[in-house]
Amino acid sequence: MFAQMPLDMMLLLMLYAAGATTALIACLYLLFRRANAFAPRVRTSKRLRLWTAAFFGIVALGHFWYLPASIMADSEAAMLWMLIGGLLDCLLTIPGAIIVLLCMLQDRRRPLWPVAVITAPLVIIVVVSIAMRSYALLPWLRGYFALMGIGLVVYMVREVRRYGRWLRDNFADLEHKEVWQSFVVLAVVVLMFGIYASGNGGMAYEFIVQVCGIVMVAYLLWRVETLSDLKPQPLPEEEATDEEEAEEDDGDLSAATFEEIGLLLQQHCIDSQLYLQRDLTAVQLAQALGTNRTYLARYFSSQNTTYNAYISDLRITHFERLYREAVAAGQPISAKQLAIRSGYRSYSTFSLAFKQRTGQSVTAWMRRNLSLGPGPGDR
Numbered sequence: 001m002f003a004q005m006p007l008d009m010m011l012l013l014m015l016y017a018a019g020a021t022t023a024l025i026a027c028l029y030l031l032f033r034r035a036n037a038f039a040p041r042v043r044t045s046k047r048l049r050l051w052t053a054a055f056f057g058i059v060a061l062g063h064f065w066y067l068p069a070s071i072m073a074d075s076e077a078a079m080l081w082m083l084i085g086g087l088l089d090c091l092l093t094i095p096g097a098i099i100v101l102l103c104m105l106q107d108r109r110r111p112l113w114p115v116a117v118i119t120a121p122l123v124i125i126v127v128v129s130i131a132m133r134s135y136a137l138l139p140w141l142r143g144y145f146a147l148m149g150i151g152l153v154v155y156m157v158r159e160v161r162r163y164g165r166w167l168r169d170n171f172a173d174l175e176h177k178e179v180w181q182s183f184v185v186l187a188v189v190v191l192m193f194g195i196y197a198s199g200n201g202g203m204a205y206e207f208i209v210q211v212c213g214i215v216m217v218a219y220l221l222w223r224v225e226t227l228s229d230l231k232p233q234p235l236p237e238e239e240a241t242d243e244e245e246a247e248e249d250d251g252d253l254s255a256a257t258f259e260e261i262g263l264l265l266q267q268h269c270i271d272s273q274l275y276l277q278r279d280l281t282a283v284q285l286a287q288a289l290g291t292n293r294t295y296l297a298r299y300f301s302s303q304n305t306t307y308n309a310y311i312s313d314l315r316i317t318h319f320e321r322l323y324r325e326a327v328a329a330g331q332p333i334s335a336k337q338l339a340i341r342s343g344y345r346s347y348s349t350f351s352l353a354f355k356q357r358t359g360q361s362v363t364a365w366m367r368r369n370l371s372l373g374p375g376p377g378d379r
Contacts, residue, residue: 008203013067015210020063022214026221027056038225042176045229048103052224055096056217062093076133083130086141089196090122097189098152100220104182105159106230107166118148145197149190156186165306167230169297172280172311175349176228185223188216261299264289275314276343282307312353315343319350320369327370335362 029037030053036042065085095115102110125141164179171177192212195205268288269275277284285307286293300307319342326333339350339362354362 012203012206012210015207015214016063016067019210019213019217020060023056023060023063023217026217027053027060029221030056030224036225038222039176042226043229044225044227045103045106045231048100048224048227048229051096051103052100052220055093055100056221058092058096059213059217062089079135080130080133083126083133083135087123087126087130090119090126094122094193095119097192101152101156101182101186101189104185104223104227105163107163110159118151122148142197145193149193149197153186153190157183160186168306168308169300170282170293170307171230172275172308172343173278173345173349174308175345176226177230181223181227185220188219192216257295258299258302261289261291261295264291270314273318275311276318276341278343278345280311311343313357315350316354316357318342319354323366323369333366335366 030049036044062085065088066082068081098115098119099112102112102115121144122141125137125144129135129137129141160179160182163182167174167177167179195209195212269285274280274285274288282293282296286296289296297307300310303310305313319338322338322341323333323335326338336347339347342350344350344353351362354365358365360368
C-alpha cells in the first residue's frame with residue numbers, strides 16, 4: 001500500500017505521526033515528570049501544567065481522528081469525518097487553548113464558564129452542518145471564528161497589561177514572569193486559529209497545519225516549564241484583616257501615614273538591606289514593615305513608582321556603591337558578580353533594569369566611573 005502511495009501523502013502521514021507523537025510525549029511529560037527539565041530552579045503552576053497537558057492530549061487525539069479523513073477515497077464519508085472532527089475541535093481543542101491562555105495569567109483565578117459560552121455558537125453551527133452533511137455553513141463558521149478571535153485578542157491584551165501592572169506592584173524580580181511572553185503565546189495561538197479557520201483542506205494547508213502544530217506544542221511546553229508559579233501567598237489572619245479594612249477605605253492615606261511608611265522602609269528595607277533578598281514580594285515587605293500590601297501600594301503610587309521599580313532602584317544603587325568601593329580598593333571587578341551580590345538572579349535581568357534606570361549600558365557606565373571612588377552618599 002505504501003509503495004503505491006504518492007510521495008506528498010507519505011510525507012503528510014509522517015508529519016501527522018510526528019505531530020501526534022510530539023503532543024503525546026509533551027502531555028505525558030507534564031503529567032508524570034515532577035522535575036523541571038528546562039528550568040530546574042523554576043517551580044511551575046500545577047494548575048497550568050494539568051490544563052496544558054490536557055490540551056496536548058486533545059491535540060494528539062485530534063491527529064489520530066483526522067488522519068483517516070486524509071486518505072479516504074469516499075469524499076462524502078471524508079466530509080462527514082472532517083465535520084465530526086471540527087465538532088470535537090469546537091468542544092475540546094479551542095476551549096483548551098483559551099483556558100491555557102487564561103491559566104498563564106496568575107494575578108487572579110478567572111472563571112472558565114465564559115469559554116463554553118463563546119464557543120457554543122461554533123458547536124451549534126458544526127452540529128447543524130453535520131445534520132445537513134454539507135459545508136454550506138462554513139462561511140458562517142469562519143465569520144464567527146474571526147469575531148471570536150478578535151474578541152479574544154482584545155480581551156487578552158487588556159488582561160495581560162493588567163497582569164503586568166500586578167507583577168510590578170507585587171514582585172521585585174520579574175525573571176520567569178515576563179509579560180511579553182504572554183503576548184507571544186497569544187500570537188501563536190491566534191495564528192493557529194487563523195490557519196485553522198482559513199484552510200481549504202488542500203495538501204499545502206495540511207502541511208502548514210502540521211508543522212505549525214509541532215512548533216506550537218514545543219513552544220507551549222517550554223513556556224509552561226519556564227513560567228514561575230505565582231500563586232498568591234496567604235497572609236496571617238491579622239494581616240488579612242488589615243488588608244480588608246484598607247480595601248474598604250477608599251480615601252487617601254494621611255501625610256502622617258505616608259511619612260511613617262517612608263521611615264519604616266528606611267529602617268526595615270534600606271538599612272537592613274532587605275532589598276537584597278531574591279524573590280522578595282510586596283506582601284513580605286509589608287509584613288516586615290508591620291503594615292499591609294494595600295497601604296504599601298498606595299505609598300508607592302503617591303511616589304509615582306511601583307514596588308518593582310523601588311526595589312530595582314535600591315539594588316542598582318547598591319551595585320554602584322559596590323563598584324566604586326572595588327575601584328577605590330583596586331580590586332578586580334566582575335559586573336556579573338556585583339549584580340548577583342546586589343540581589344539579581346541573572347546578569348541579563350540586571351543589565352536591562354540598569355539601562356532602563358540610567359539610560360546607558362552597564363559597560364558604558366563602568367567606563368565613565370572607572371576613576372571614581374565611593375560617592376558622598378555611599379557607605
